Amino acid sequence: MRWDHLRLAGEDAGAGLPLVERGAVARTVDTPGFRGMTFYEVRAKSVINRVPAASRVPFEWTVNPYRGCSHACVYCFARKTHEYLDLDSGADFDSRIVVKVNAAERLRAELAAPRWRGGHIAMGTNVDCYQRAEGRYRLMPGILEALAGAANPFSILTKGALILRDLPLLVEAAGRTQVGVAVSVGFLEEDLWRLAEPGTPAPRRRLEVCAALNEAGVGCGVLMGPVLPFLGDSPAQLEAAVRRIAEAGATWVSAIPLHLRPGAREWFLAWLREHHPRLVPAYARLYGGRAYAPRSYQERITAQVRELAARYGLDRSPPPAAHRPVPPPPGDGAQQLSLL
Numbered sequence: 001m002r003w004d005h006l007r008l009a010g011e012d013a014g015a016g017l018p019l020v021e022r023g024a025v026a027r028t029v030d031t032p033g034f035r036g037m038t039f040y041e042v043r044a045k046s047v048i049n050r051v052p053a054a055s056r057v058p059f060e061w062t063v064n065p066y067r068g069c070s071h072a073c074v075y076c077f078a079r080k081t082h083e084y085l086d087l088d089s090g091a092d093f094d095s096r097i098v099v100k101v102n103a104a105e106r107l108r109a110e111l112a113a114p115r116w117r118g119g120h121i122a123m124g125t126n127v128d129c130y131q132r133a134e135g136r137y138r139l140m141p142g143i144l145e146a147l148a149g150a151a152n153p154f155s156i157l158t159k160g161a162l163i164l165r166d167l168p169l170l171v172e173a174a175g176r177t178q179v180g181v182a183v184s185v186g187f188l189e190e191d192l193w194r195l196a197e198p199g200t201p202a203p204r205r206r207l208e209v210c211a212a213l214n215e216a217g218v219g220c221g222v223l224m225g226p227v228l229p230f231l232g233d234s235p236a237q238l239e240a241a242v243r244r245i246a247e248a249g250a251t252w253v254s255a256i257p258l259h260l261r262p263g264a265r266e267w268f269l270a271w272l273r274e275h276h277p278r279l280v281p282a283y284a285r286l287y288g289g290r291a292y293a294p295r296s297y298q299e300r301i302t303a304q305v306r307e308l309a310a311r312y313g314l315d316r317s318p319p320p321a322a323h324r325p326v327p328p329p330p331g332d333g334a335q336q337l338s339l340l
Contacts, residue, residue, distance in 0.1 A: 037070060037095045039133060044100040048110045048121065059122040059155070063107060065139040067098035069127035071159055072199040074271040075226055078126045080263030089263035090270075094199070097133050104142025111150040120178075121147065121154040130160025132199065140166055148173035155180035157223060161201040161209050170218045181220045183210045187232030188241050195275055196228070207248040214249040221252035227301050228258050229286055229293065230279050238304050246312035253314050255305035257298050261291045 025041040049062050068082055072094040079089035087096055100106075110116060123129050129140055144166055147154050154177070156163065163170075163181070173179050183206045187193070193203055201209075213220035222245045227233050232241075238255075245253050260268055273280055286293050308314075 033132060034136075037097065039136075040096065040098045041101045042098060043102045044106055046110060047100060047103050047106045048116075057125075059120055059125070061119045061121045062125050063103070063121050063123050063129075063143065064126045065100050065103040065129055065137075065143065066127050066131060066133060068093050068096055070094060070097060070132045070199045071128055071197060073159075073197045075196065075228070075258055075260070075264055075268045076127075077259060077261055077264050079267055080261060081126065083263060090267045097131075099133060099137055100139070101137065103139045104146055107143055108146040108149070111146055111152055118150075118152055121152060122157075123154065124157035128158050128160055129156065130158045130162040132160075132162075134160070134162055141169060144169040144173055148176050151177045153178040155182070157182050157184060159184050159197070159200045159206060161205050164209060164212055167213070167216055167218070170213070171216055174218050179218060181213055181218055182223050183207070183220060184223045184225050185241065185245065186224050186226050187228060187237065188244060189232065189237075192228070192231055196231075196271070204244075207244055210245075210250050211248045214251065219251045221254070222248070222250045223254055223256065224305060225254075225256035226258035227255050229297070230282050231276065233257075233301060235304065238301070239308055242305060242308035242314065243312055246309075246314050250314060253305065253309050255302050257293050257301050259292045260287055265291070 027039045027041065029035065029037060029039075047063050047065070049064070051057055051060055051062060067085070068087075069076065069078070076093070079093045082089050082093040082096075085098070087093070123143075129143075134140055140163075148169065154173075158181075170179060170181065185203050185206050188203050190202060193200070200206075207222075210220045210222060224241060224245075227238070242253060258268075269280070269283070272283060286297065292298070
């Protein structure tokens with residue numbers, strides 16, 4: 001792999017990226033898997049981030065070793081956060097990735113600090129910690145070793161098959177503390193996957209990851225997130241998904257219908273106009289100017305998935321909320337930034 005190095009120069013180092021430290025290093029790669037991408041290597045001052053109570057999520061602390069995500073999911077709720085770097089929430093989010101190269105080092109220090117009380121840490125809440133960049137930077141092994149060494153409970157939500165690289169570390173951690181893992185599979189259709197989640201492993205591969213984790217003794221559930229209205233929400237599609245999830249040995253399943261916050265909304269609707277123009281009026285009626293579909297729609301989808309889970313033997317009690325990773329609900333910019 002050949003990397004071209006560009007140190008951001010002189011007094012303007014980090015210019016245009018106000019939240020990236022001066023002296024950051026930008027790297028571009030000319031191999032097929034990374035072509036067109038830029039990685040901004042930074043040294044974070046801290047990596048354990050506190051989630052504001054107003055965010056109403058079932059966890060208080062997060063670690064996000066990356067910002068931006070090469071999975072390029074058109075609906076990703078985290079897209080707006082790239083605008084805080086003076087980058088756009090569309091193509092820049094997919095291709096200009098901030099890498100906290102000292103994440104494991106900082107995490108070990110923060111876990112050992114007297115003020116740390118051992119709270120649950122959620123990962124994968126903003127962008128995927130097992131996106132393609134992780135294959136190059138290998139930040140997660142050090143992060144998992146730090147968490148296991150401190151016996152600190154944690155959870156991971158991912159679409160990345162790369163998590164299996166770290167299976168021995170996850171098994172070791174699960175022997176020392178509470179570990180929650182979930183893969184995200186909102187739909188099974190490969191044609192939809194190729195268009196909506198172009199940088200991710202195929203849905204069937206993610207379910208293989210779920211099976212492998214459970215076979216190794218690391219309990220793994222499935223977040224059906226998001227369920228895409230009019231594209232992946234028919235009764236037949238939901239049943240097929242839950243049946244395959246049960247066959248993969250998932251410990252639990254939960255559904256979250258699509259939400260369209262600013263940043264993600266504009267990018268997703270542009271994608272919809274290009275690939276499914278006939279659905280544009282239907283989305284306008286369902287969402288209007290809101291980020292969320294009506295409560296009646298959300299309740300219908302989640303109720304259908306609960307009933308299917310019971311039918312296919314997935315009505316076992318899920319782990320405590322703090323160990324069952326979910327994306328955060330809508331919030332203002334300050335709240336979103338705090339999740340980074």
